[in-house]
């Protein structure tokens with residue numbers, strides 16, 4: 358999803374904050390990082406979600422919900438799997 362910077366309207370924003378956490382924490386880490394990721398413009402720097410258009414904001418919120426749900430589902434599956442093995 359490409360989104361123009363709401364400040365300069367010249368560049369596309371980049372999602373930041375995923376690679377570092379994801380590298381160490383695996384899939385759950387990626388999902389969690391995805392839910393807290395911020396957006397950055399190459400020329401204006403970090404842009405708070407509240408500065409983006411309403412449509413983009415609700416889209417991001419939806420994605421965050423899905424990411425958190427995904428992380429929870431994976432955690433439950435992992436716990437269920439190891440719990441089943443321990444029996």
Ligand SMILES: [Zn+2]
Pocket residue numbers: 362363364365366367368398399400401402
């Ligand atoms: Zn900008």
